[in-house]
Amino acid sequence: QEQLVESGGGLVKPGGSLTLTCAASGLGSGLGFSDYFMYWVRQAPGKGLECIAYISDTTGRKIHYPDSLKGRFTVYRDNGQKSLYLQMNNLRLEDTAVYYCARGRYYSDLPHVWGQGTLVTVSS
Amino acid sequence: DIEMTQSPSSLSASVGDRVTITCQASQGITNFLNWYQEKPGKAPKLLIYDASNLKSGVPLRFSGSGSGRDFTLTITGLQTEDTGTYYCQQFDILPFTFGPGTKVEVK
Numbered sequence: 053q054e055q056l057v058e059s060g061g062g063l064v065k066p067g068g069s070l071t072l073t074c075a076a077s078g079l080g081s082g083l084g085f086s087d088y089f090m091y092w093v094r095q096a097p098g099k100g101l102e103c104i105a106y107i108s109d110t111t112g113r114k115i116h117y118p119d120s121l122k123g124r125f126t127v128y129r130d131n132g133q134k135s136l137y138l139q140m141n142n143l144r145l146e147d148t149a150v151y152y153c154a155r156g157r158y159y160s161d162l163p164h165v166w167g168q169g170t171l172v173t174v175s176s
Numbered sequence: 177d178i179e180m181t182q183s184p185s186s187l188s189a190s191v192g193d194r195v196t197i198t199c200q201a202s203q204g205i206t207n208f209l210n211w212y213q214e215k216p217g218k219a220p221k222l223l224i225y226d227a228s229n230l231k232s233g234v235p236l237r238f239s240g241s242g243s244g245r246d247f248t249l250t251i252t253g254l255q256t257e258d259t260g261t262y263y264c265q266q267f268d269i270l271p272f273t274f275g276p277g278t279k280v281e282v283k
Binding site for chain 1: 177208210212219220222225226229231232263265267270271272273274275276277
C-alpha cells in the first residue's frame with residue numbers, strides 16, 4: 053500500500069531549527085519515488101491549508117517556496133532513500149502547525165498521496 | 177499566486193440531501209484540481225482528483241466536475257459521516273493553493 057510517513061516534528065524554541073523527513077513506501081503503479089513531484093503542506097491551528105514547498109520529480113531541479121518563506125525553509129529529496137526533507141531554520145511562533153508531505157504526477161491519472169502529518173510546535 | 181474561492185463557507189443539510197460546493201480559481205487551471213475532506217485531528221482525505229476522478233474507495237455519492245476556472249463538488253445523498261470541512265486545491269501553477277474551505281454540517 054502506498055504511503056508517506058512524516059517524522060521529525062516536535063517542540064522547538066523560536067529561532068531554532070528542525071528537519072522534517074517524509075519516507076515513502078509501497079509506491080505502486082510501476083513508478084518509483086523519483087517519478088513524482090513532492091510538496092509540503094502545513095496547517096496552523098484553526099487555519100486552512102498552505103503549500104510551503106515544492107520539488108520537481110527526478111532530479112528535483114525545480115524548487116518553489118512562497119515568498120513569505122524564502123530563505124528560511126529548504127526542501128530536498130534523496131531518491132535513493134525514497135525520502136523528502138524539509139529543513140526549517142529561524143523558526144517563528146507562527147510556524148506552529150501540522151506539516152504534511154504529499155506527492156503527485158501530472159498526466160498520470162494518479163491521485164495525490166498525503167502523509168498523516170507531523171506536529172511542529174514553536175514555543176519558548 | 178492563484179486565488180481559490182469557495183462557496184458557501186458553511187452549510188447545514190439533512191441526511192439524503194444533495195449538496196453542492198463550488199470552487200473558483202482566479203485564472204484558468206485546466207483540470208488540475210483536487211477536492212479534500214477534512215475531519216478534526218485527521219489528515220485531509222483526497223476525494224476527487226483531476227477535477228472529476230473519484231479516488232478509489234471514496235463513496236460514489238461524491239462527484240466532481242468543471243474545468244478552467246469553475247469547479248463543483250457534489251454530494252448526492254448526504255450521510256452523517258460527511259460532516260467535515262471540504263477544500264479544493266489547484267496544482268496547475270506554483271505555489272499550489274487551496275480554497276478557504278466549506279464547513280458541512282449534517283442535521
